[in-house]
Amino acid sequence: MAHAPSGTNYLNATKGWKSWLFTLDHKRIGIMYLLSVCIAFGLGGIFALLLRLELLHPGQMLFTAKQYNQLFTLHGAVMVFLFIIPSIPASLGNFILPIQLGAKDVAFPRLNLASLYIYIFGASFCLYSIFSGAVDTGWTFYTPYSTATDTSVISMTLGAFILGFSSILTGLNFIVTIHKLRPKGMTWFRMPLFLWAMYATSVIQVLATPVLAITLLLLILEKTIHVGIFNPALGGDPVLFQHFFWFYSHPAVYIMILPAMGIMSELVTTFCKKNIFGYKYVAFSSIAIAIISFLVWGHHLFVSGQSEYASMLFSLLTFLVAIPSAIKVFNWLVTMYKGSISFEAPFLYFLSFMFLFSIGGFTGIFLGTLSIDVHLHDTYFVVAHFHYVMMGGTVIAFLGGLHYWWPKMFGKMYSEFWARISCLLIFIGFNAVFFTQFILGAKGMPRRYYNYLDQFQPLHAFSTYGTWVLGTGFLIMAVYLIHSLRKGAPAPDNPWGGLTLEWKTTSPPPVENFLVTPEITHDPYDYERAGL
Amino acid sequence: MKDNIPVIEHHVAHHFDTAEQEFSAAKLGMWLFLAQEILFFSGVFVAYVIFRYLYPDAFLEGGKHLSWQLGALNTVFLIASSFTMVMGVRSAQVNKRKASINYLIATFMFALGFMCVKAIEYSQKIEHGYLPARWFFGEGASDKLHIFFGVYFAATGLHGLHVLVGMGLIAWLIYRSIKGEFHSEYYTPLEMVGLYWHLVDLVWIFLFPLLYLVG
Numbered sequence: 001m002a003h004a005p006s007g008t009n010y011l012n013a014t015k016g017w018k019s020w021l022f023t024l025d026h027k028r029i030g031i032m033y034l035l036s037v038c039i040a041f042g043l044g045g046i047f048a049l050l051l052r053l054e055l056l057h058p059g060q061m062l063f064t065a066k067q068y069n070q071l072f073t074l075h076g077a078v079m080v081f082l083f084i085i086p087s088i089p090a091s092l093g094n095f096i097l098p099i100q101l102g103a104k105d106v107a108f109p110r111l112n113l114a115s116l117y118i119y120i121f122g123a124s125f126c127l128y129s130i131f132s133g134a135v136d137t138g139w140t141f142y143t144p145y146s147t148a149t150d151t152s153v154i155s156m157t158l159g160a161f162i163l164g165f166s167s168i169l170t171g172l173n174f175i176v177t178i179h180k181l182r183p184k185g186m187t188w189f190r191m192p193l194f195l196w197a198m199y200a201t202s203v204i205q206v207l208a209t210p211v212l213a214i215t216l217l218l219l220i221l222e223k224t225i226h227v228g229i230f231n232p233a234l235g236g237d238p239v240l241f242q243h244f245f246w247f248y249s250h251p252a253v254y255i256m257i258l259p260a261m262g263i264m265s266e267l268v269t270t271f272c273k274k275n276i277f278g279y280k281y282v283a284f285s286s287i288a289i290a291i292i293s294f295l296v297w298g299h300h301l302f303v304s305g306q307s308e309y310a311s312m313l314f315s316l317l318t319f320l321v322a323i324p325s326a327i328k329v330f331n332w333l334v335t336m337y338k339g340s341i342s343f344e345a346p347f348l349y350f351l352s353f354m355f356l357f358s359i360g361g362f363t364g365i366f367l368g369t370l371s372i373d374v375h376l377h378d379t380y381f382v383v384a385h386f387h388y389v390m391m392g393g394t395v396i397a398f399l400g401g402l403h404y405w406w407p408k409m410f411g412k413m414y415s416e417f418w419a420r421i422s423c424l425l426i427f428i429g430f431n432a433v434f435f436t437q438f439i440l441g442a443k444g445m446p447r448r449y450y451n452y453l454d455q456f457q458p459l460h461a462f463s464t465y466g467t468w469v470l471g472t473g474f475l476i477m478a479v480y481l482i483h484s485l486r487k488g489a490p491a492p493d494n495p496w497g498g499l500t501l502e503w504k505t506t507s508p509p510p511v512e513n514f515l516v517t518p519e520i521t522h523d524p525y526d527y528e529r530a531g532l
Numbered sequence: 533m534k535d536n537i538p539v540i541e542h543h544v545a546h547h548f549d550t551a552e553q554e555f556s557a558a559k560l561g562m563w564l565f566l567a568q569e570i571l572f573f574s575g576v577f578v579a580y581v582i583f584r585y586l587y588p589d590a591f592l593e594g595g596k597h598l599s600w601q602l603g604a605l606n607t608v609f610l611i612a613s614s615f616t617m618v619m620g621v622r623s624a625q626v627n628k629r630k631a632s633i634n635y636l637i638a639t640f641m642f643a644l645g646f647m648c649v650k651a652i653e654y655s656q657k658i659e660h661g662y663l664p665a666r667w668f669f670g671e672g673a674s675d676k677l678h679i680f681f682g683v684y685f686a687a688t689g690l691h692g693l694h695v696l697v698g699m700g701l702i703a704w705l706i707y708r709s710i711k712g713e714f715h716s717e718y719y720t721p722l723e724m725v726g727l728y729w730h731l732v733d734l735v736w737i738f739l740f741p742l743l744y745l746v747g
Contacts (some may be wrong), residue, residue, distance in 0.1 A: 104547035107557045172564045180557040181547065210568040214575030218686060226665035227682030229579050234665045235676045240582060244575060512546075 009411070009508040024109035025511060029116050030095030031409065034402075036119065037091055040082035047075035049471055052433070052464040058452050065450040069136035070151070072448060076139030081160045082123055084394055085252060088259035089205070090119070090170050092401045093198050095409060097174060099502040100192050102520060103181035104512045106173045115169040118162060125159030128152075138448060140245060143230040143238040147222055154223055157216040164209045164216075167255075171205030174198055185520035192500045192524040193282050197262025200286035204251045204258070204293060212248035215241065239304050246297035254293040256390060257357075258286055260397030261328055264353055267400055268332045269525040270498040271347035272339025276525050278331045285324035292321050302373045311370055318368035325361055329354065344496065345419035349400030352427045356392025360385060363438065378448075381441025384434045392430060399426070399477075406481070407491030411508040414484035418476055425473030432466025500524050540711065542718035555720055562724045566731050569694075573735055576687045580742060583683060587676040594680030595746040597662055597672070599653065603744035606649050607736065613642035614733045620705075621726045624714040632722075633709045639729070640702045643695055650692055657681070687739055694732045701725045 010027045020028055051071040054063050063071065098106055106112050129135060129152040137145040137153060146153045178191070178199050219241065221227045228234035230241045269276050276282060298306055298314030306314075332354065341347070363385040366372050376382060407413055440459050445452060452460065494503040505514050522529055548554040584591045620635035661669035664685055668678040705725055708714065714722055 107547075108561060109545075109547070111561075168568050172561055172568075175564055176557050176561045179560055180553060206564050206568050207571055210572035211575055214572050217690075218575060218579070221664070221682075221686055225663075225667070225682075225685075227686055228665045228679045229583070229682060229686075231665075235587065235679050237582065237586070240579070244578070 007506065008510065009506060010511050011411070011508050013511045022113075024105070024113055026094050026098050026106050026109065026112060027409075027509065027513075029112050030091050030093075032116055033086060033094055033119070034091035034409075036116075036123070037083050037087045040078055040123070041087075044075050044079040044083055045471070045474065047071050047078065049467055051075060052467045054450075055452075055460050056464045057461075058454060058457060066136060068450045069138075069448075070134035073135045073138050074130055077126065077135065077156060077160070079390075080139055080252075081163050082126060084256045084390060085163075085167055086119060086170070087256075087394065087398050088263065088401065089174070089198060089201055089255075090115070090166075092263070092398070092405060093174065093201075093259060094170070096405060096502055097195060097198055098177060098181070099505065099509060099513050100195055100500050101178065101181060102183040102186050102501050102514070102518055103177060104514075107176040107180055108173050111169050112173055115166040115173070118169065119166040122159045122162030122164075122166060125155050125162060129155035129159065140249070141216070141219060141241075142245075143219070143222070143241040144232070146219060147231055154220055157219055161213050161216045161220075164213045167205050168209045171202035171209075174202040175206065178202075183517070183520065189280065189283070190520055190522070190524060191283075193265035193276065193279070193286075194259075194262035194500075196283040197258045197265070197286045200290040201255050201258040201262075204255050204290050208248045208251035208255070208294070211244065212252070215244035215248065218244070239301065239306070242301055242304055243297070246300045247294075250297040250300065251290075251293040253386075253389070254289055256394045258289060260353070260357075260394045261286065263397045263401040263404070264328070264332055264350060266498070266500065267346050267350040267404060268335045269527075270404070270496050271344065271350065272336050272341050273497065273527050274335055274339040274525070275523065275527055276331065277334040277337075278327075279523070279525075281327050282331050285327045288324040289321065292317065292324070296321060299368055299373075302370060303377050315368055315370050319365065322361065322365060329358060329361075345414075345416060345423055346400045346404040346496070348420060348423045349396050349403065352423065353393060353396045353400065356388050356396060356427075356430065359435075360388030360390075360392050363388065376441060378446055379441035380437040380445045380447055383447045384437035384441060387434045387437075392434070396426075399423075404496065405502070406484070407495045408502055408507050408509070410485055410488075411491050411506075412484045412488030413491050413495065414488055415480045418480040422473045422476040422480070425469055425476065429466050429468070429470030429473055433463050433470060434466075436463040436466065499527065499530055539715045539717075540713045542713070551717070558720050558724060559727075562727050566727060569731055573687075573690065576683065576690065577738070577742075580683050580687065583676075583679050584746075587674065587679060590672075590674040590676035590680045591746055593672055593674045594677055594684065595744060597657075597660075597670075597677075598684070598744045599656075600744045602649050602653050603740050606646050607740050609642045609646045609649070610733045610736050613639045613646070614730055616642065617702075617726050617729045621719065621722045624709070624719045624722050625716055627716050629709060629712065629715070632714065633706060636702055636706045636709060640699060640706065643699045643702065646695055647692065647699075650688070650695075657684075684743055687743065691732070691735055691739060694735070698725070698729050698732050701728065 010025055020032065023029065050062070051068060054061050054068055054071070094106070094112065098104065132155065133152045135149070135151045135153055135156045137149055137151070141153065141157060178195060218227065218229055222230050226234060228236045230236045230238055232238055265276055265282055296314060296318045298310055299318045302311050363381070367376060367382060367385055403414070403419060436459050440456060440463070443456070445456050491507045493505070493507050501518055502509070504518050542551070544551050544554050548557070616635045616638040620632050620639060623629070623632035623635060657663065661667070662677070662681050663670070664682040665678040668681065670677060702725065705722055708721065
């Protein structure tokens with residue numbers, strides 16, 4: 001299977017915009033998703049830069065208090081619903097999952113395309129609400145903020161409701177693909193760990209997202225016809241909204257992090273040229289995280305008037321999440337031991353993830369502890385914690401995966417030099433922004449506040465400067481990635497020496513993924529057998 | 533007993549090896565979809581449980597404002613429609629196309645009957661002012677009656693929407709059956725809509741006693 005630069009592949013097999021908009025090829029759908037989530041990320045990033053700019057000094061700088069509330073709400077809603085949730089599964093997952101499995105496509109290609117259009121449809125509702133008064137409730141839409149505000153909560157929640165269906169259909173498609181389209185020889189324990197992670201993610205997507213759907217629907221009914229379920233003035237219970245919301249949204253956190261962990265397992269084996277340490281433990285820890293994820297939502301309600309007994313249970317269950325997460329981190333670390341490590345850009349993202357995710361995970365333990373949470377609840381500490389997990393974890397892994405599979409997706413190499421520079425800037429910028437916020441939070445700075453005491457000014461300013469470094473890193477990345485599409489050197493079939501199936505086909509792959517159906521006779525990461 | 537109308541061959545999609553693989557994939561996908569449907573409805577059921585616990589009087593009284601006779605009639609309609617649905621699928625599996633089409637039409641008619649009764653019930657409630665809080669002007673002993681009707685309309689409204697979607701799907705099946713697409717070799721859509729329809733039936737089986745029979 002030599003590389004054939006003149007051969008047809010999925011990119012040039014058919015031409016014209018129609019061949020993209022009506023394609024059923026999971027690879028093209030993945031690329032269109034990739035473009036969409038990157039646009040969403042850019043938009044959410046701009047909101048973040050603007051709101052950090054407002055916080056440079058106490059008092060009003062650029063925006064009024066209401067505009068500030070809208071900015072952080074839009075930043076959160078766009079990043080969560082339009083970017084992070086679909087980011088890895090729908091873009092990289094769509095592209096890589098069937099190839100790693102050795103299948104020609106996902107189980108339901110038309111459903112796959114439908115989920116992309118549902119995503120775009122939902123996204124347009126969210127965009128509409130941005131231009132028609134935005135939303136100022138925070139991305140969590142807590143009642144009674146959301147029932148009392150005059151901003152466009154209905155169109156935003158309707159958008160999130162529709163986006164949920166896109167997420168459900170993608171998850172459903174992946175579960176069926178993994179169950180039914182595994183070729184001969186691809187047993188469950190020969191699957192690359194990215195697939196295990198995607199499987200666990202998909203289970204959460206299918207089982208948790210409908211609860212968000214009904215919650216947002218009830219919220220819309222509350223706002224339009226006053227069903228009274230969440231409105232205390234009518235006898236309803238606003239805390240019920242929080243229960244409903246977090247019953248989805250906590251598992252959703254694992255929808256975000258599990259695929260990232262899957263990418264980490266791929267990166268560590270490929271760049272250390274070593275079999276993963278404890279394959280089954282890493283695989284089953286994904287499933288364990290998925291199961292526990294459904295039982296911890298109450299840790300968002302420690303100070304919302306939940307019973308103490310319930311809080312104690314939720315706190316205990318929250319600590320349990322640390323076990324499978326730590327199994328993964330330690331196994332990756334041990335995999336590196338005596339490996340022949342090469343420090344290319346994807347592996348730098350792996351290292352960043354290890355560092356940042358560990359901090360994010362540990363601070364999660366602080367917040368899961370009842371007495372400490374009472375002090376830290378709704379402070380910048382929480383903001384810093386979930387950014388270390390969501391951005392330090394998921395976004396970093398997404399970027400690692402993007403760099404890892406970029407040559408496979410487009411058949412072009414990007415500039416390794418600039419990739420390293422940008423990774424470094426992102427790492428430094430990120431820590432400058434968010435490590436500072438741990439300190440701010442511990443000192444008592446509440447989250448989502450427009451104004452603050454003068455004593456917090458130096459730390460706030462430092463955090464804002466960090467966003468500029470971070471932004472520069474992303475800007476450089478956008479430039480060299482786009483540049484590589486036009487001017488990049490052609491990518492070999494297997495630039496990193498990976499062993500999973502996507503490296504056994506051409507770069508970019510042919511329409512049906514493989515010219516010759518690969519034979520699967522051994523473990524996915526068996527470098528000793530491969531003689532490397 | 534085979535109908536002598538030519539059947540349309542079904543071609544397995546390119547990424548499947550066999551028709552069995554394709555069928556079992558569709559079936560697993562449908563079961564997953566039903567799982568998410570159950571979780572979707574779970575929100576309304578949880579709301580029911582919580583508000584019945586908080587305001588038992590409102591729920592006892594609310595149940596009395598509903599006509600259990602009409603509810604029972606609708607229950608009969610849906611159970612009968614589930615039976616005709618099963619027979620429709622079975623008939624296609626043994627190549628009795630005419631019977632299959634007739635059973636599907638019967639299913640559609642039962643569903644239509646359900647929606648008509650629903651319309652009668654809704655209009656009675658609206659007439660008496662038993663609406664969600666925004667338009668509530670009904671008279672009742674409990675001051676939280678509007679919550680019961682909020683839950684009632686949310687639950688039965690969502691269920692009704694599912695019945696409407698089901699009717700659309702059944703109409704589509706009738707159309708495809710007439711074209712001769714379903715036979716012993718290929719009946720996947722029939723089977724899948726059948727599964728969906730049983731779920732819609734099942735949700736009602738729970739809603740009926742919870743809403744109508746608590747009083």
